[in-house]
Amino acid sequence: MDSRFLQDLIVPAQTKIAMIIMDGLGGLPLDPGGMTELETARTPNLDALAARSALGLTVPVGPGITPGSGPGHLGIFGYDPLQYPIGRGALEALGVDFELGPDDVAARGNFCTVDAAGLLTDRRAGRIPTGASQELAKLLQTIKIDSFRFFVEPVKEHRFAFVMRGAGLGDALTETDPQRTGVPPLPVRALEPGSEKAAWLANQFVQEARGKLADQRPANMIMLRGFAKFPALPTYSERFGLRAAAIAVNGMYRGVAKLVGMTALKVDGTTIADEFAALEKSWNDYDFFYLHVKQTDTAGESGDFSLKVSVIEQVDALMPRLLALEPDVVIVGGDHSSPAVLKSHSWHPVPALLYGKHVRADGIAQFGERACARGSLGILPAKDVMPIALANAQRIVKWGA
Amino acid sequence: MDSRFLQDLIVPAQTKIAMIIMDGLGGLPLDPGGMTELETARTPNLDALAARSALGLTVPVGPGITPGSGPGHLGIFGYDPLQYPIGRGALEALGVDFELGPDDVAARGNFCTVDAAGLLTDRRAGRIPTGASQELAKLLQTIKIDSFRFFVEPVKEHRFAFVMRGAGLGDALTETDPQRTGVPPLPVRALEPGSEKAAWLANQFVQEARGKLADQRPANMIMLRGFAKFPALPTYSERFGLRAAAIAVNGMYRGVAKLVGMTALKVDGTTIADEFAALEKSWNDYDFFYLHVKQTDTAGESGDFSLKVSVIEQVDALMPRLLALEPDVVIVGGDHSSPAVLKSHSWHPVPALLYGKHVRADGIAQFGERACARGSLGILPAKDVMPIALANAQRIVKWGA
Numbered sequence: 125m126d127s128r129f130l131q132d133l134i135v136p137a138q139t140k141i142a143m144i145i146m147d148g149l150g151g152l153p154l155d156p157g158g159m160t161e162l163e164t165a166r167t168p169n170l171d172a173l174a175a176r177s178a179l180g181l182t183v184p185v186g187p188g189i190t191p192g193s194g195p196g197h198l199g200i201f202g203y204d205p206l207q208y209p210i211g212r213g214a215l216e217a218l219g220v221d222f223e224l225g226p227d228d229v230a231a232r233g234n235f236c237t238v239d240a241a242g243l244l245t246d247r248r249a250g251r252i253p254t255g256a257s258q259e260l261a262k263l264l265q266t267i268k269i270d271s272f273r274f275f276v277e278p279v280k281e282h283r284f285a286f287v288m289r290g291a292g293l294g295d296a297l298t299e300t301d302p303q304r305t306g307v308p309p310l311p312v313r314a315l316e317p318g319s320e321k322a323a324w325l326a327n328q329f330v331q332e333a334r335g336k337l338a339d340q341r342p343a344n345m346i347m348l349r350g351f352a353k354f355p356a357l358p359t360y361s362e363r364f365g366l367r368a369a370a371i372a373v374n375g376m377y378r379g380v381a382k383l384v385g386m387t388a389l390k391v392d393g394t395t396i397a398d399e400f401a402a403l404e405k406s407w408n409d410y411d412f413f414y415l416h417v418k419q420t421d422t423a424g425e426s427g428d429f430s431l432k433v434s435v436i437e438q439v440d441a442l443m444p445r446l447l448a449l450e451p452d453v454v455i456v457g458g459d460h461s462s463p464a465v466l467k468s469h470s471w472h473p474v475p476a477l478l479y480g481k482h483v484r485a486d487g488i489a490q491f492g493e494r495a496c497a498r499g500s501l502g503i504l505p506a507k508d509v510m511p512i513a514l515a516n517a518q519r520i521v522k523w524g525a
Numbered sequence: 526m527d528s529r530f531l532q533d534l535i536v537p538a539q540t541k542i543a544m545i546i547m548d549g550l551g552g553l554p555l556d557p558g559g560m561t562e563l564e565t566a567r568t569p570n571l572d573a574l575a576a577r578s579a580l581g582l583t584v585p586v587g588p589g590i591t592p593g594s595g596p597g598h599l600g601i602f603g604y605d606p607l608q609y610p611i612g613r614g615a616l617e618a619l620g621v622d623f624e625l626g627p628d629d630v631a632a633r634g635n636f637c638t639v640d641a642a643g644l645l646t647d648r649r650a651g652r653i654p655t656g657a658s659q660e661l662a663k664l665l666q667t668i669k670i671d672s673f674r675f676f677v678e679p680v681k682e683h684r685f686a687f688v689m690r691g692a693g694l695g696d697a698l699t700e701t702d703p704q705r706t707g708v709p710p711l712p713v714r715a716l717e718p719g720s721e722k723a724a725w726l727a728n729q730f731v732q733e734a735r736g737k738l739a740d741q742r743p744a745n746m747i748m749l750r751g752f753a754k755f756p757a758l759p760t761y762s763e764r765f766g767l768r769a770a771a772i773a774v775n776g777m778y779r780g781v782a783k784l785v786g787m788t789a790l791k792v793d794g795t796t797i798a799d800e801f802a803a804l805e806k807s808w809n810d811y812d813f814f815y816l817h818v819k820q821t822d823t824a825g826e827s828g829d830f831s832l833k834v835s836v837i838e839q840v841d842a843l844m845p846r847l848l849a850l851e852p853d854v855v856i857v858g859g860d861h862s863s864p865a866v867l868k869s870h871s872w873h874p875v876p877a878l879l880y881g882k883h884v885r886a887d888g889i890a891q892f893g894e895r896a897c898a899r900g901s902l903g904i905l906p907a908k909d910v911m912p913i914a915l916a917n918a919q920r921i922v923k924w925g926a
Contacts, residue, residue, distance in 0.1 A: 125587035176557055484553055484873050484894055502904035511589030515872040522870055523586060524593030524611055
């Protein structure tokens with residue numbers, strides 16, 4: 125279904141939609157035949173809500189595909205992640221929780237070693253430790269060119285995320301890594317007229333960086349690869365007619381939400397309860413609320429099954445505060461799975477719950493992977509959840525007589 | 526799956542397929558946790574058939590989309606409704622239950638007011654009451670131009686559906702509404718050479734209409750918008766190799782069925798039993814029978830839960846007459862949902878039952894929304910039902926060695 129098709133059927137309404145995303149929600153049992161994190165968690169509020177909801181399992185990108193948080197979020201936000209691929213540089217920035225904006229061109233950076241003649245002797249500067257990179261990054265952060273802003277965020281060892289911020293920067297740029305030693309790093313070239321300013325700026329930055337690093341050993345130079353802006357997306361207002369607010373603590377999620385046109389609300393504090401408080405405070409001002417819980421994913425990725433269970437139980441305990449606001453439609457789900465036994469993101473479909481007055485409830489009084497597999501939403505692409513939520517919020521008119 | 530791909534695998538067979546469509550079949554409970562119309566209805570025959578069938582829920586157009594009857598029927602007939610959008614004029618005609626044919630160009634019409642100089646003073650003629658429109662429509666129905674036929678069917682207030690019928694009429698036509706007053710209505714212009722005859726005819730009609738309405742007040746002129754033919758569709762014979770018959774009382778459904786190449790059978794009377802009698806009478810003459818029950822939708826749209834229940838029970842009581850004919854494959858479903866609590870069409874998936882000798886039966890002895898959600902057809906696009914039915918009727922050969 126073409127997104128333009130849906131856009132033409134959107135109508136205004138007074139209804140409110142709340143989407144609670146537990147990052148990496150989907151899990152696996154510790155032992156075969158056992159229960160997943162969500163099934164293990166004591167969730168009386170979510171179970172009671174499930175009984176009045178339609179359940180299903182969302183497929184973030186496609187069968188067998190393990191998504192990063194960027195594509196995972198695009199899916200649950202209602203965009204086809206395959207239609208809006210996120211370039212490597214933008215992924216590197218998102219990966220260090222950088223709040224990427226619409227004027228940002230990101231790249232993958234790395235420290236390297238050049239000789240006195242400027243020829244590469246080590247493309248990875250001996251894989252210097254992350255701590256050393258952090259010190260070097262501080263030197264680069266002092267670089268100023270006109271009114272542009274630069275961000276240098278260490279990733280691991282010699283790698284860093286690099287971001288140039290300013291109006292009129294394109295991302296059709298060549299890389300500086302010649303892929304071999306004995307030659308100098310390449311200059312950045314613009315592949316399109318719209319990227320010429322960015323090419324100039326990147327080359328200026330590299331030149332200044334070389335000066336700042338001249339006395340350092342072994343890392344005395346940088347290389348930049350995979351220049352990319354975040355893909356331009358139609359906003360929630362344009363696509364869905366929604367005044368949307370995002371409640372997230374971590375920069376990456378605030379950034380992605382802002383890139384789809386949500387207002388990132390101020391959260392006083394960093395706990396999940398603080399996030400629910402921010403939601404309560406702004407309840408009258410928006411039609412749609414995305415509330416992001418990071419801790420489920422962190423627990424999953426660190427392999428801490430019982431911590432993930434306990435985070436889910438915290439969210440469950442906060443659900444009555446959301447329901448007290450009488451939202452018309454509630455989505456509870458995740459952007460992908462992060463089973464503690466895998467200590468990583470995974471390809472498994474993600475439990476999803478859709479509550480609303482006009483939902484045809486499945487009558488399954490449990491929110492868990494196997495309960496959701498029996499639900500009437502079926503196993504559906506994550507991007508299909510938003511249209512169904514909008515329909516339940518009576519924001520889509522009939523198509524055809 | 527491309528429709529051409531399927532077409533190449535179709536083979537003849539002696540098998541017979543019956544498709545019973547209860548319009549707007551899908552429903553909702555009156556109260557949260559309660560039963561839908563179909564779940565409430567006492568349906569011993571359908572329940573027994575369900576036990577020997579595969580069950581599922583059909584999605585008429587796409588997630589969250591509430592279809593009109595036109596797109597809803599294209600879906601259950603096996604066509605992708607998004608591939609064959611129905612233009613505004615054709616929708617207006619279908620909406621007043623007009624039996625649209627392949628040579629028909631339909632438009633949205635409205636009565637308006639012009640001054641002595643022919644300049645528009647009110648584009649809606651003061652929204653005259655529907656009864657007044659009906660009288661004016663009678664005047665226009667007397668217009669004759671060559672061998673063409675014209676139909677003027679009142680919709681509501683100043684609005685009417687307009688249809689020109691005759692060979693060689695295209696629908697690439699401009700509208701006559703200038704969208705403002707103080708200017709005369711615009712002439713119809715052809716946007717393609719194939720529509721020039723239709724442009725000439727529409728202008729002739731408007732001129733004659735002006736003469737007929739000259740002495741009327743306030744509606745003394747008409748405007749025409751959204752010219753459209755029904756989209757040209759490959760027929761059931763071409764696509765599925767089926768000699769297909771349609772049994773429907775209402776013009777709209779007879780029209781859409783004929784447009785996909787079905788023969789609309791004569792029904793003596795207007796009851797559901799009369800429709801089953803027509804099916805019995807022609808059983809030997811066709812491979813495929815579409816039997817349409819309008820009353821479920823009428824009850825749903827008027828908010829009459831118990832009437833809808835009772836219509837479903839009537840259909841259930843007639844099922845033994847169908848089964849006595851020993852059809853090879855039986856589909857029971859709907860073109861969309863029309864829950865009585867919503868008093869309108871809705872986006873909810875529609876219960877579907879597929880019976881046949883070679884069906885892998887789910888063993889669920891109940892035909893209802895939640896029973897179907899557990900069925901092995903899954904939650905599937907409505908257009909996918911026909912290929913599965915054809916396979917069960919042994920009308921599709923193996924693809925590849």
